Amino acid sequence: MIGVGKIKQYSNVLDKPVSKGKQEVSLSAFAFLFSELVQYNQTQVDNIAELERRLEDAGYAVGARVLELLCHRDKGNRRETRLLGILSFVHSTVWKVLFGKVADSLEKGTEHEDEYMISEKELLVNRFISIPKDMGTFNCGAFVAGIVRGVLDGAGFPAVVTAHFVPVEGLLRPRTTILIKFAEEVLKREARLG
Amino acid sequence: MAAIYSLYIINKSGGLIYYKDHGTASRMDTNDTLRLASLWHSMHAISQQLSPVSGCFGVELLEADTFDLHCFQSLTGTKFFVVCEPGTQNMEMLLKYVYELYTDYVLKNPFYEMEMPIRCELFDLNVTQGVQKDRVALLGR
Numbered sequence: 001m002i003g004v005g006k007i008k009q010y011s012n013v014l015d016k017p018v019s020k021g022k023q024e025v026s027l028s029a030f031a032f033l034f035s036e037l038v039q040y041n042q043t044q045v046d047n048i049a050e051l052e053r054r055l056e057d058a059g060y061a062v063g064a065r066v067l068e069l070l071c072h073r074d075k076g077n078r079r080e081t082r083l084l085g086i087l088s089f090v091h092s093t094v095w096k097v098l099f100g101k102v103a104d105s106l107e108k109g110t111e112h113e114d115e116y117m118i119s120e121k122e123l124l125v126n127r128f129i130s131i132p133k134d135m136g137t138f139n140c141g142a143f144v145a146g147i148v149r150g151v152l153d154g155a156g157f158p159a160v161v162t163a164h165f166v167p168v169e170g171l172l173r174p175r176t177t178i179l180i181k182f183a184e185e186v187l188k189r190e191a192r193l194g
Numbered sequence: 195m196a197a198i199y200s201l202y203i204i205n206k207s208g209g210l211i212y213y214k215d216h217g218t219a220s221r222m223d224t225n226d227t228l229r230l231a232s233l234w235h236s237m238h239a240i241s242q243q244l245s246p247v248s249g250c251f252g253v254e255l256l257e258a259d260t261f262d263l264h265c266f267q268s269l270t271g272t273k274f275f276v277v278c279e280p281g282t283q284n285m286e287m288l289l290k291y292v293y294e295l296y297t298d299y300v301l302k303n304p305f306y307e308m309e310m311p312i313r314c315e316l317f318d319l320n321v322t323q324g325v326q327k328d329r330v331a332l333l334g335r
Contacts, residue, residue, distance in 0.1 A: 038304035128302035130314040
């Protein structure tokens with residue numbers, strides 16, 4: 001029995017360090033599950049705005065949990081308290097855990113002080129989805145917008161988050177932009193902190 | 195130069211759910227394509243019954259003077275077939291590739307209804323790219 005005693009034994013399950021977790025799941029399995037989620041919600045609503053809201057709510061629950069988990073796993077139970085800190089946490093840490101990569105870009109809105117944008121050339125949830133013409137500007141990225149809202153809300157940065165298709169020159173497919181509009185109180189607090 | 199004329203996908207009951215013209219030589223109107231699709235569906239079924247070999251899965255290649263017709267049937271009964279210039283190579287590979295695209299961009303799309311005509315932008319886009327000649331050559335590696 002070589003190696004016995006090398007593995008540290010923890011008598012109490014609470015003493016065990018939190019495992020990194022399995023880092024990947026099958027993309028196909030996820031795509032089918034997500035497709036069913038959209039199809040199910042479609043049967044429950046009678047307009048597109050409602051569908052978008054339901055997807056966002058589904059994402060919100062994910063976001064709230066992801067924040068909790070990542071703060072515990074990566075940050076030693078600390079979380080970001082500053083605006084830019086939490087944004088880059090979403091843009092890199094959250095994105096990496098959920099989608100296996102950092103988001104393509106994080107920008108500040110040019111017209112409004114309280115708006116930030118996270119853009120993705122090809123959002124993972126939209127990889128296999130073509131929106132029918134009669135659905136207009138509907139974007140399944142609403143689910144991801146919900147995740148972002150869940151993370152921000154949980155961390156004390158209430159915001160309105162929406163997903164939009166933005167056409168890019170020279171590319172066949174539009175990219176998806178997650179638009180984050182922070183609540184007034186967040187910016188006031190941020191100004192106070194200096 | 196070998197050319198691909200057109201690509202068809204028919205559902206398990208013989209209805210045409212996707213048709214794409216790639217050449218200029220064999221343009222057909224909608225009624226003709228529907229007719230060809232259901233005709234092929236029945237012929238395929240009959241060929242299975244007529245075959246002297248047991249465990250036959252139906253016609254895979256039909257060779258005519260002016261065209262070749264390659265057919266691939268998936269396990270669920272959806273048939274993919276391509277009409278091309280006689281002697282075009284690597285068509286089996288292309289059909290498998292189209293099948294792959296179908297499972298990705300059609301079946302994983304929440305807005306697609308099974309057995310109904312395919313109207314998916316991403317599928318269209320990828321099929322067009324796949325059929326382009328250099329792509330076919332690439333698949334034949």
